[in-house]
Amino acid sequence: MSKIVTLQQSIMAEDEKFAASIREANRKRGLLMVNIIGSPGCGKTTLLERTAKESGLSFAVIEGDLATNRDAERLDVLGIPVVQVNTHGGCHLEANVVEKAMETLPLDSLDILFVENVGNLVCPAEFDLGEDFKAAVLSAPEGADKPLKYPYLFSSSKIVLLTKTDLLPYLPFDMKMFTDDVKSLNPEAPVLYLNGLTGEGFGGWTDFLKDRIKEKKADAR
Amino acid sequence: MHEVSLAESIAAALLQMQEEHRWKSVVEVRLRIGALRQVFPDILSFAFNTVTRSTALEGARLVVEDVPLSFRCRDCGTSWQEETVLCPSCGSIHRETVAGMELDIESVEVEE
Numbered sequence: 001m002s003k004i005v006t007l008q009q010s011i012m013a014e015d016e017k018f019a020a021s022i023r024e025a026n027r028k029r030g031l032l033m034v035n036i037i038g039s040p041g042c043g044k045t046t047l048l049e050r051t052a053k054e055s056g057l058s059f060a061v062i063e064g065d066l067a068t069n070r071d072a073e074r075l076d077v078l079g080i081p082v083v084q085v086n087t088h089g090g091c092h093l094e095a096n097v098v099e100k101a102m103e104t105l106p107l108d109s110l111d112i113l114f115v116e117n118v119g120n121l122v123c124p125a126e127f128d129l130g131e132d133f134k135a136a137v138l139s140a141p142e143g144a145d146k147p148l149k150y151p152y153l154f155s156s157s158k159i160v161l162l163t164k165t166d167l168l169p170y171l172p173f174d175m176k177m178f179t180d181d182v183k184s185l186n187p188e189a190p191v192l193y194l195n196g197l198t199g200e201g202f203g204g205w206t207d208f209l210k211d212r213i214k215e216k217k218a219d220a221r
Numbered sequence: 222m223h224e225v226s227l228a229e230s231i232a233a234a235l236l237q238m239q240e241e242h243r244w245k246s247v248v249e250v251r252l253r254i255g256a257l258r259q260v261f262p263d264i265l266s267f268a269f270n271t272v273t274r275s276t277a278l279e280g281a282r283l284v285v286e287d288v289p290l291s292f293r294c295r296d297c298g299t300s301w302q303e304e305t306v307l308c309p310s311c312g313s314i315h316r317e318t319v320a321g322m323e324l325d326i327e328s329v330e331v332e333e
Contacts (some may be wrong), residue, residue: 011324123223152257187314188307
């Protein structure tokens with residue numbers, strides 16, 4: 001005999017259990033966790049390298065990539081504690097993998113844990129890793145039309161970072177369309193303009209992080 | 222591509238429930254998916270059929286209900302559906318998305 005069972009549960013319920021456990025552990029230790037999401041080559045690792053130089057903050061990174069240790073090596077030479085997670089074809093990180101990776105990091109002595117997600121504007125946005133917020137990264141050469149083409153990422157991120165701004169004079173990048181589209185998807189998210197090569201614009205980003213760290217530490221008490 | 226991830230998550234959730242409740246088979250799975258999630262029902266069904274092959278879920282049908290976008294003003298409480306940044310009633314920028322982000326398994330039809 002057939003019957004209908006009402007479930008009303010998230011498709012991601014299993015993943016969300018791990019995410020909730022990470023969130024609760026980080027709440028207790030007052031550790032801010034940021035999930036960095038953007039395309040391959042948009043400048044996510046450069047963003048982290050430059051953040052280390054400009055901010056003076058103590059952070060660790062979980063690096064998600066399909067293959068290689070190259071990003072982890074770039075951060076390792078700067079003295080940043082880093083764990084490389086290779087997904088071997090998987091297009092995003094999941095919370096159970098992140099929880100495992102966290103075990104090897106000195107979490108109690110950090111201001112921030114960054115997760116540099118696999119380069120992709122779609123799947124990484126779907127999976128909750130237990131982070132405090134997602135940061136959407138778009139590089140100027142990718143084009144101003146991307147927010148509306150990948151609306152979930154840009155709607156669900158707390159901040160939007162446009163990188164490689166030094167290239168803007170050479171690109172047909174429609175800044176008005178870009179800012180209008182981001183605003184239409186996510187009216188309250190700040191949009192910051194960054195140049196990872198020179199550090200231009202990083203003051204706004206590091207101030208934003210420092211404010212969030214303060215809030216997080218205050219909540220932990 | 223993200224339909225494959227979603228299909229794997231749906232299958233994992235259902236296989237676990239099937240084991241717990243000892244359903245003989247799953248006939249139909251009803252989902253509610255928000256407009257912002259950009260899920261193509263045909264691709265999702267194809268992915269689901271592929272990932273459930275040779276499992277206890279083989280042959281289960283997926284039915285997707287699309288949930289349109291909808292917003293609510295945090296200042297005056299007005300609700301609206303068309304994509305506007307500011308509240309059409311009071312002009313506030315403090316908008317929350319109340320529908321359109323869904324990614325839910327609504328119900329399943331099972332053989333016991």
